[in-house]
Amino acid sequence: MAEVMEDRGDQWSLLPPELLHLIYRKLPDTGDFLRFRAVCKAWRDGAPVSDQPPQLPWILEHRGTGLQARQQLRFYSHSSGRMYSVRAGGRSWLLASGACQGHAVATVDLSRTVMYNPFTGEGRALPPAPYKPWHDGVFHVVDDGEAGCLVVNTSAKTRRFAYCRPGVDAGWNVFDGREDMRHSAYHGGRFFVNTAAGETLAIEAATCAVEAVVPPPPGENFATARGDFLVGSRGKLLRAVQHPRDGNQAASAADYYVNMYQLDVRGGGKAAWSKVETIGDAVLFFDDHGHGFSLEPNDAAGLRRDCVYFVHEKRTWVEFCEYRFLCRYSMKDGRVDKTVQLADTFGNTWVVPSL
Incomplete structure (x- = not known):
């Protein structure tokens, strides 16, 4: 034998x-x-x-049974239906909200900020956060090419943001020159930030200088928009504006549609948003904090090409509970499908597992 x-x-x-x-x-x-x-x-x-x-990202738990007793972070993989836990080094951890590429950012014992790889268990201390991460700070981790990764901390109140390169920067580089900033994305060595007026600021990361101000997409109505997201995908910068179909508050996930734009650089170095009807083979994910990332399609993981994934949340007062669904919007036919129902303890903050 x-x-x-x-x-x-x-x-x-x-x-x-x-x-x-x-x-x-x-x-x-x-x-x-x-x-x-x-x-x-x-x-x-x-x-x-x-x-x-490629696979569906892990959903991160956003609250536990007890603050001081919480010594681990929990993640749920939709692809396999498995739970993963990472044991913390302190008495309690608070997960910092925001979409994270390969890493999660957490505050240990309400004092130390740590960037953590939940799959390998590798952790790296970050400089003290410029904004209180358990109060009004939102973190996200972005890919910076050969330079590694970049951690961005945005104040949920003032929308000012700061960033640092772990292991390189001793402190945070703070950009606080304006108070009308909304969602931001890091792409090609620059931060792109949407403003309250619908314009997009192009900010050089090395100098924090505003290089250009891109006008809003022509004809776009931001007064009814539920979300205004930026994401780099396959070397391009995309902007997705999410609307309820009837112009009011959407009652269900099916009531949403997405207008998609691509940033084009024209003659003389001027840039403009051009509407596109497809994102090709890309798969986009967004959260309520305005952060997003792009993945490759994979049938086994349930990822479909030319689609946008988002979380729809609704409180049902009759049953005194909430329900959440990971939803998929098809750029091809405008259809919205509910792909996975989320447990009440899991929010719309996720991490793409990285080895």
Whole structure:
């Protein structure tokens, strides 16, 4: 029997690399990807960490049973239906809200701010937050190319923001020159920030200087907009403006539609927003804080191309409870589908698992 098992093991290890690629790219969960790589050396070499399969991001728990007793962070993977927990190093952790690329940001014992990789357990201390993260600060982590990552902390009250590069900057670079800023995104070494008037500021990250002011999309009505989001996707900067279909407060997720724009640089260095009807193979995610990110489609994980994912939340006073759904808006036909119902303790803050 041992010889038969050994022979079969040799056969599995001899699968061609192109077949291995087809298999592991369909795995819907990072945990399954790690188990795949642990089978043998041939599978580990054929499935590099740099080529993880796309998947739904993890939803992060936003409240626990007791503040001082909370010594771990909990995450839920929709792709596998599994719960993941990360044990903290302090007596209590508070998760800082905001979409996070590969990392979560938390405050330990209400004093230390830490950037944490929830899958590997790797943590890195950050400088003291410029805004109280448990009171009015919203964090998000963005990819900064070869430079690594960038942590952005936005004041939920004043909309001013600060940023730092972990391990590089000793403190936070604070941009507080205006008080009409709304949602922001980091793209190509610049911050792009939407204002209350619908304009978009292009801010050079190295100097905090406003390089350009892009006019609002022509004909867009921001008075009825529920959300005004910015996100970098496949080398382009996109802007999604979400509206209720009847112009009033939407009663259900199906009552929303999205106007999508792309930033185009024209002659003379001038930039303008141009409306687009498709985002191609991209899959966009947004949260209520105005942060977003772009993923690749994957049928196994339920990610569909040319779609925008958002969370719809509604309080039902009859039953004295809330319900949340992760919803998917199709750019192709304008249809909204409820993909996953969320537990009451899980909000719309998520992290894309990273190895």
